[in-house]
Amino acid sequence: MRIWHLVPGATDAHPARLTEQDCYRLLLAPADAAPVAAGTSGGEPVDAPELYLTDDHGAEQPPGRSPTLALEIPRRIAPIPPEHAARLLKRPLGAREGAGALLAQFLTGLVTRAQHLRPWVAARLESVIVDLFAATLVGHLDTGHATHPIAGSRDLTRRIRTHIQQHLGDPGLTPRSVAAHHHISVSYLHRLFQCEDLSVAARIRHERLEAARGDLVGSADRATPVHVIAERWGFAYHSSFVRAFQAAYGMSPRACRLDQGGTGGSGGTEPDR
Known part of the structure; x- marks a missing residue:
């Protein structure tokens, strides 16, 4: 602008x-x-x-x-x-x-x-x-077109959600990078999401955690170490992933995997930290 x-x-x-x-x-x-x-x-x-x-x-x-x-x-x-x-x-x-x-x-x-x-x-x-x-x-x-600007904003918001979903594995995915990709300011990005349940940063974190949890309990990744799954979904630091997972789900990643009948990765001996 x-x-x-x-x-x-x-x-x-x-x-x-x-x-x-x-x-x-x-x-x-x-x-x-x-x-x-x-x-x-x-x-x-x-x-x-x-x-x-x-x-x-x-x-x-x-x-x-x-x-x-x-x-x-x-x-x-x-x-x-x-x-x-x-x-x-x-x-x-x-x-x-x-x-x-x-x-x-x-x-x-x-x-x-x-x-x-x-x-x-x-x-x-x-x-x-x-x-x-x-x-x-x-x-x-x-007068019949008075609501169309809202529809335009919703369309942009949908494109932003899709972009987030497609780039969860990128550690550089942040509100600033999302705003830059869509040629809008960070403040306008936050304004678009102010009526959403989650802020942009919280949405990115939530979607990453959900994807990681899906891999932890899925049969295809039962032997994949926890830290590998964390990196796959954009968590640059394993310790940060463990803390965020614990806060979101009330258990550690390894405990979540064991609770679903998994091995815990690496023969069940891999620690969370």
Whole structure:
């Protein structure tokens, strides 16, 4: 996500930006911007600020406006289905009242004060921007589409759960790595899971423990040492695995295996620690 001032006449070049297909661009034309297109009211000031949504990085200007601020939001974190956002592309989205006005004011204030914000504060503000962005777009859709942003968030959450399941064996799987893979901030990742039963870190730990317990009691791994199973499911330290297993299930990994009729691994002599 990026926010920046636009300078009239300047080349809109930004290094290391996302590809055209990966983000939306929201342009803000302030209330005092003079019309620039031919045939527009003779240079009279515009009554109210306007927001314009595009999905490209071209130099296209809103009709009759000189935008002064731009916001880019990756599509994958925009909590609104693409087919509904497409209905609003290159249409004026009023910034006089409602969510649009809040978003315009927030972005204007943020871009002038960004250099004074600490990184962790800026990261937390990303979720505010995403929510205001979604609310602004929903306000211009039919009433029947009002719940679609939630559906978009749920779709992203499902993709994140799938990613976690597929990478449980990676010791580097953490909330930070999950957020980076999905091009969202860690704070927004936690926001997605705030209504879930488990946090992201707790979900990773729970899924790893469940997978390890399944191997411990399964017939295929009865002779596999406990520490090998722990490593298989992303536990870098055997002692950490034993403590987490004990806390979750009230018994040690070896006791769990013996309770299910296993050998305990290595002929039944392998200790938990």
